[in-house]
Amino acid sequence: MGEVIVVTSGKGGVGKTTITANLGCCLAKLGEKVCLIDADIGLKNLDIVLGLENRIIYTLIDVVNGKVSPQEALVRHKIMKNLFLLPASQIATKEMVSPEDMKAIVKELSPNFDYIIIDSPAGIERGFRNAVTPASKALVVTTPELPSISDADRVVGLLENFGFSDERIKVIINRFKPHMVKKGEMLTAEDIRHTLSLEIIAVIPDSEEVIVASNTGVPVSLNGSSKIAKNFENLARRVRGENVPLENDFETFSKGFITTLKDFFSKLKRG
Amino acid sequence: MVDFKMTRDGLVLVVRDYQNLEDVLNAISTRVTQMGDFFARGDRIALMIENHVKHSQDIPRLVAHIRGLGLEVSQILIGSPQEVSEKTMKVEVRNVVEGVGKIVKKTIRSGQTVIHSGDVVIFGNLNRGAEILAGGSVVVFGKAFGTIRAGLNEGENAVIAALDLQPTLMQIAGFVSHAKGQEGVPSVAHVKGNRIVIEPFDKLDFERSD
Ligand SMILES: Nc1ncnc2c1ncn2[C@@H]1O[C@H](COP(=O)(O)OP(=O)(O)O)[C@@H](O)[C@H]1O
Ligand SMILES: [Mg+2]
Numbered sequence: 001m002g003e004v005i006v007v008t009s010g011k012g013g014v015g016k017t018t019i020t021a022n023l024g025c026c027l028a029k030l031g032e033k034v035c036l037i038d039a040d041i042g043l044k045n046l047d048i049v050l051g052l053e054n055r056i057i058y059t060l061i062d063v064v065n066g067k068v069s070p071q072e073a074l075v076r077h078k079i080m081k082n083l084f085l086l087p088a089s090q091i092a093t094k095e096m097v098s099p100e101d102m103k104a105i106v107k108e109l110s111p112n113f114d115y116i117i118i119d120s121p122a123g124i125e126r127g128f129r130n131a132v133t134p135a136s137k138a139l140v141v142t143t144p145e146l147p148s149i150s151d152a153d154r155v156v157g158l159l160e161n162f163g164f165s166d167e168r169i170k171v172i173i174n175r176f177k178p179h180m181v182k183k184g185e186m187l188t189a190e191d192i193r194h195t196l197s198l199e200i201i202a203v204i205p206d207s208e209e210v211i212v213a214s215n216t217g218v219p220v221s222l223n224g225s226s227k228i229a230k231n232f233e234n235l236a237r238r239v240r241g242e243n244v245p246l247e248n249d250f251e252t253f254s255k256g257f258i259t260t261l262k263d264f265f266s267k268l269k270r271g
Numbered sequence: 272m273v274d275f276k277m278t279r280d281g282l283v284l285v286v287r288d289y290q291n292l293e294d295v296l297n298a299i300s301t302r303v304t305q306m307g308d309f310f311a312r313g314d315r316i317a318l319m320i321e322n323h324v325k326h327s328q329d330i331p332r333l334v335a336h337i338r339g340l341g342l343e344v345s346q347i348l349i350g351s352p353q354e355v356s357e358k359t360m361k362v363e364v365r366n367v368v369e370g371v372g373k374i375v376k377k378t379i380r381s382g383q384t385v386i387h388s389g390d391v392v393i394f395g396n397l398n399r400g401a402e403i404l405a406g407g408s409v410v411v412f413g414k415a416f417g418t419i420r421a422g423l424n425e426g427e428n429a430v431i432a433a434l435d436l437q438p439t440l441m442q443i444a445g446f447v448s449h450a451k452g453q454e455g456v457p458s459v460a461h462v463k464g465n466r467i468v469i470e471p472f473d474k475l476d477f478e479r480s481d
Contacts, residue, residue: 150398150400151381153381153398154381154382157382158382195396197378
């Protein structure tokens with residue numbers, strides 16, 4: 001039985017789709033069989049970020065309508081042969097899918113996979129319930145600004161209402177800019193962990209590599225020369241239960257920031 | 272026992288003081304059915320409960336019941352049904368923390384509400400955007416950033432205490448304050464001389480100045 005993880009956030013545009021795609025690639029690279037489910041219809045869909053938009057034949061809606069089985073709707077990744085996508089439909093509205101539908105689909109797929117990762121809409125949006133219901137773990141993505149964290153806090157409250165205990169909810173800090181922490185313009189991981197009272201599973205820097213990659217349809221983690229790829233690999237290893245210190249997430253940053261990061265991390269340890 | 276009132280803020284379901292919750296739930300079902308297709312699924316209404324403090328432990332069930340009928344409760348109005356007006360206090364209902372007794376061993380998050388007719392003790396933080404409604408006193412063993420309303424039942428003898436008292440808004444009985452305690456210093460807010468004062472825990476003076 002595969003582990004079912006939902007990637008969600010309080011507000012949109014914080015990096016859920018990017019993280020879902022790269023986490024999927026990294027888990028697949030580590031030899032896991034992975035299925036990604038697109039439960040969000042955003043600006044840049046999971047299929048585009050993965051470069052699979054031209055290979056879609058069936059979508060989630062065709063599965064819900066009983067036209068095809070979940071397996072038949074899956075699209076295999078071009079490079080990673082053990083990575084699959086269940087695409088979202090662009091035309092269908094989210095009300096056409098119910099949480100029960102999602103549960104049934106995930107249940108049918110789960111024996112064939114090590115991980116099923118669901119790209120969810122933000123907590124305030126429709127379709128959130130669909131994405132969350134089948135999952136047993138949640139990754140909440142936030143950027144390090146106060147409004148985003150407050151929204152993350154709200155989504156954690158919603159997850160609690162859906163029966164998630166706090167141990168099953170982990171936080172990912174995305175688009176972290178170390179020079180802003182230095183100037184005191186950005187919240188540290190310590191601040192964020194205190195506010196949310198939850199474990200931080202990964203810190204991912206703000207990087208142009210991500211934007212370039214999402215335009216080419218090859219996730220950064222599949223690009224050998226990418227620096228940020230290591231951050232996604234760290235996340236994937238932690239998801240698998242490996243003990244990778246959070247400190248390692250800062251190796252990506254240039255030497256000039258080392259002092260800041262040491263400080264950042266020592267605070268984190270104390271807290 | 273239950274009735275709908277149209278106000279500037281939209282439709283308010285007024286529940287008069289009652290003895291038996293089951294009767295009220297049945298009455299609500301009947302009333303909503305009577306109104307037939309006046310409502311669309313997911314319509315938002317406000318809820319006013321007469322003597323809400325006495326019935327505060329029923330609020331989660333009332334809200335759940337109304338939701339079961341296909342309506343969403345957007346806010347709870349506090350005050351008397353005679354004065355459904357600007358004077359009534361409004362409480363946004365997002366998600367009420369279930370199974371609330373006097374002691375809550377968790378952080379109350381943005382959008383969550385704790386409602387209890389007596390004293391409330393939180394072991395955890397009260398985050399921004401979270402709210403406590405207590406008939407009696409409130410103690411937060413953690414940082415309090417959200418909204419705290421105390422003494423709704425007990426009146427101005429109720430107190431509010433926190434290890435770090437930085438609330439968005441505090442209310443004790445009819446008194447409201449936006450003041451904050453000294454950062455990082457366990458503090459107590461109480462009513463003294465017709466206003467809310469905040470004092471550090473070790474310099475506490477409950478004596479009335481009036
Ligand atoms: N770590 C990052 N550094 C730079 N840009 C990022 C990062 N993560 C996401 N982005 C960009 O932010 C935008 C929104 O990301 P996306 O993953 O689509 O968010 P969501 O799925 O939460 O709406 C995209 O243009 C994406 O390329
Ligand atoms: Mg998205």
